[in-house]
Amino acid sequence: MDTTQRTDQQRSADQRRRELLEAADRVVLRDGPHASMNAIAAEAGITKPILYRHFGDKGGLYAALAKRHTDALLDSLRAALDAPAERRERVEATLDTYLAAIEARPQVYRFLMHPAEGGQPGDPGFDVGKHSAPLLRRMGEELAQVIEERLDLGPGGQQLARVWGHGIVGMMHAAGDWWLGERPCSRAELVRSLxxxxxxxxxxxxxxxGGPGF
Amino acid sequence: MDTTQRTDQQRSADQRRRELLEAADRVVLRDGPHASMNAIAAEAGITKPILYRHFGDKGGLYAALAKRHTDALLDSLRAALDAPAERRERVEATLDTYLAAIEARPQVYRFLMHPAEGGQPGDPGFDVGKHSAPLLRRMGEELAQVIEERLDLGPGGQQLARVWGHGIVGMMHAAGDWWLGERPCSRAELVRSLxxxxxxxxxxxxxxxGGPGF
DNA sequence: ACATGCATGTTACTTGCGGTAACACCAGTC
DNA sequence: GACTGGTGTTACCGCAAGTAACATGCATGT
Structure with missing residues (x-):
């Protein structure tokens, strides 16, 4: 077993995989999450079985695709989170970064949020929590970690940070989703309100x- | 055109529709959102075309189903929101009501949150914002209205209330989703943290x- | 009594997609 | 030149959504 050959093959395989992912990306960006494997294969200039050899099944392809974008978005968010400024400014920068991202590429965003698969066909249907948008989960965990690292929350702080991480991410997501649909105000106003x-x-x-408040 | 006859037919049709919805409910509760039209029809003791005559297509059935549960949940939330107590208590009661609901029937909850269809096949793929979980939207609007009615937010208050409504609902949802999957703490603790x-x-x-805070 | 609607129900089909099996080609290696 | 491993194909299976086309029960109008 020659190492160089193996490396070459590996590199070429990875290259191919990247090309396929980029083709898939174009199709998803054009057709939304309804993109069929046939369409993706056609865009890549090949046929279905090759996709399946590379990614196993549609879930695999979508997961790989999602990982790319999720990683990219998380990098942006980390940058905003790490900026040298005071807390409020950082929070606003993070919110704005996220909102700018979903505003710039709504199709990608929509795809990431609604993979809509995930459950194996043979599952006894009860996997709530595992399949709902991995992006949200990852962002939640990431934010939780930052919060826990930097804030002094007293006893039980770690758990509190996790709740807050997921909660804040959910707030950002839902508000962003709604805002993207209705555009009731500017991005800056939305950031400020949140x-x-x-x-x-x-x-x-x-x-x-006239009565007791909410 | 006799009125009584028409009424009778209408009533019977509504009755049938309700029966079908309940059958669909059972199947979705058992099989999750992957439930097939065949399975639902079988559960109802009939065959597919009848479902299609009543609900148009799968999206129609799912929408009808979702509306039932959404209405029910919104009623509960309104009750919690209207309880005679101070603001913080109301907020906690509302959060707890929602979390108790999703805890009690995760399948229903999951179905409501991930209809995963919604887009007509002929759509030119760009309807972001319209299809993502109608339940979240309705809850957001509802909460926004309550906030706007009862809080004095100064100028721009209405818009602020809407942002907050959707934001808070999203926070509740994401935190609940995560919590339901990992169960890292009791419901009461989660409510308190949020x-x-x-x-x-x-x-x-x-x-x-050791450094500037988040 | 008989024909006319009309809603309800059926079987049997088409279409489209996810996924797979079987075969063909084209490197490099022994 | 046979062997191996990766890339590619065509042709198929299974399954679910959605649709004709036909059959039936029951009220009505003449």
């Missing part, structure tokens, strides 16, 4: 005249 | 030793 929410303005707001 | 987040504890927390 940061205000996280800064406790909900608790601080006064009651309206 | 309420703390909304109450500004993130902004108030002190930096950890």
């Amino acid at each position: 940061a205000d929410l996280l800064w406790g303005r909900l608790a601080a707001a006064g009651d309206r005249v | 309420a703390d987040l909304l109450w500004g504890r993130l902004a108030a927390a002190g930096d950890r030793v």
